[in-house]
Amino acid sequence: xxxxxxxxxxxxxxxxxxxxxxxxxLKAQQAxxxxxxxxxxxxxxxxxxxPETVDGIVFHRTPGTARGxxxxxxxxxxxxxxxxxxxxxxxxxxxxxxxHSPALCGLAAKRxxxxxxxxxxxEIRAFWEDAAVGNGSTREGSLRYRLTRNLENRVVAGADAVxxxxxxxxRDLVARGFPADKIALSPxxxxxxxxxxxxxxxxxxxxxxxxxxxxxxxxxxxxxxYEGLDDLVAAMPALIDRQPQAKLLLVGxxxxxxxxxxxxxASPVRDAIVFAGRVPHAEVERYYSLCDVMAYPRKASRLxxxxxxxxxxxxxxxxxxxxxxxxxGHRELVADGKTGMLFPADDPAGCAAALAGLxxxxxxxxALRDAGRKHVRENxxxxxxxxxxxxxxxxxxxxxxxxxxAAAA
Numbered sequence: 001x002x003x004x005x006x007x008x009x010x011x012x013x014x015x016x017x018x019x020x021x022x023x024x025x026l027k028a029q030q031a032x033x034x035x036x037x038x039x040x041x042x043x044x045x046x047x048x049x050x051p052e053t054v055d056g057i058v059f060h061r062t063p064g065t066a067r068g069x070x071x072x073x074x075x076x077x078x079x080x081x082x083x084x085x086x087x088x089x090x091x092x093x094x095x096x097x098x099x100h101s102p103a104l105c106g107l108a109a110k111r112x113x114x115x116x117x118x119x120x121x122x123e124i125r126a127f128w129e130d131a132a133v134g135n136g137s138t139r140e141g142s143l144r145y146r147l148t149r150n151l152e153n154r155v156v157a158g159a160d161a162v163x164x165x166x167x168x169x170x171r172d173l174v175a176r177g178f179p180a181d182k183i184a185l186s187p188x189x190x191x192x193x194x195x196x197x198x199x200x201x202x203x204x205x206x207x208x209x210x211x212x213x214x215x216x217x218x219x220x221x222x223x224x225x226y227e228g229l230d231d232l233v234a235a236m237p238a239l240i241d242r243q244p245q246a247k248l249l250l251v252g253x254x255x256x257x258x259x260x261x262x263x264x265x266a267s268p269v270r271d272a273i274v275f276a277g278r279v280p281h282a283e284v285e286r287y288y289s290l291c292d293v294m295a296y297p298r299k300a301s302r303l304x305x306x307x308x309x310x311x312x313x314x315x316x317x318x319x320x321x322x323x324x325x326x327x328x329g330h331r332e333l334v335a336d337g338k339t340g341m342l343f344p345a346d347d348p349a350g351c352a353a354a355l356a357g358l359x360x361x362x363x364x365x366x367a368l369r370d371a372g373r374k375h376v377r378e379n380x381x382x383x384x385x386x387x388x389x390x391x392x393x394x395x396x397x398x399x400x401x402x403x404x405x406a407a408a409a
Contacts, residue, residue: 198319218291223254
């Protein structure tokens, strides 16, 4: 039985888009007959045993905390993670080492895989330098940005195979000079086994939040600047002019939460904007049930143009309508007018007009919902996505791939 060791920044039991994608991959690979384990670096700060079994998946941990000035600290992290990988590999003997971005994980895995002569796969979910711009910790073109980009290139160059989560990332790597046939795709996906029929509206929760009878525009996720939630709040007065009963429900929290709440309080339609705060993951479905439309107003940037988010796919799987800004990451997921709708990025007036139009056309809702769920089922179900990894692994291990088309898509 083929054994795959996944090298990760952090993992379950922490909850994030990163950990949920990891869980989906590893559970799908287990169902396919692989033996899988994960190992996290020193940035996994959740206390727990080592190894730790969560949801039937074994995760090893890297002990200690890297210290020192920037640069030296990161190299110490890489060295610690590499040593931990080699320790696990000596005991468990994986057939493939599969690292997931950021580049620190990739560099540690590359070092260990080359030393142990084990095939090395590097999966890019976002470029670390662009993610840093997105969360406000650096700016595009800075020294840190250029150094991080160089680290990413070193990992890609040293990998036996590369996996990107979307066409935008793959195109960017090809433009950097990397061969297209080295880069497979494994798009964001949804474990459809977790989604049954869309839940009925939770009237008790609606009354608790004083959300009214709708229609409700919703966002559930982290409040980062690049998500464009300030544009969504700014769109509400114009939307209320055309849809007086509309409400905006914001579920989650993050760096711009305080600024958003101040903006909402100053809005002439502040009573139509509801902040629910952070909620346990097990409760999220209740909040989805209140929303007619899930809105994703991401701002235009390198990050949002290149990277596809997970949340719109989860919303489609939940049977929600999806409205998203017209950035590259959304265009890979949403067919305008067919599986959802797109509106101009960085444009509150355009956002308001598009949402008002969608809310006014209730006769189209059922077809949009059905098309969205079908799109996820046919293109983003992890039970299917896992076949893409099989092709990559079989090629590296010298087996004839069962389906080359999956990796080349």
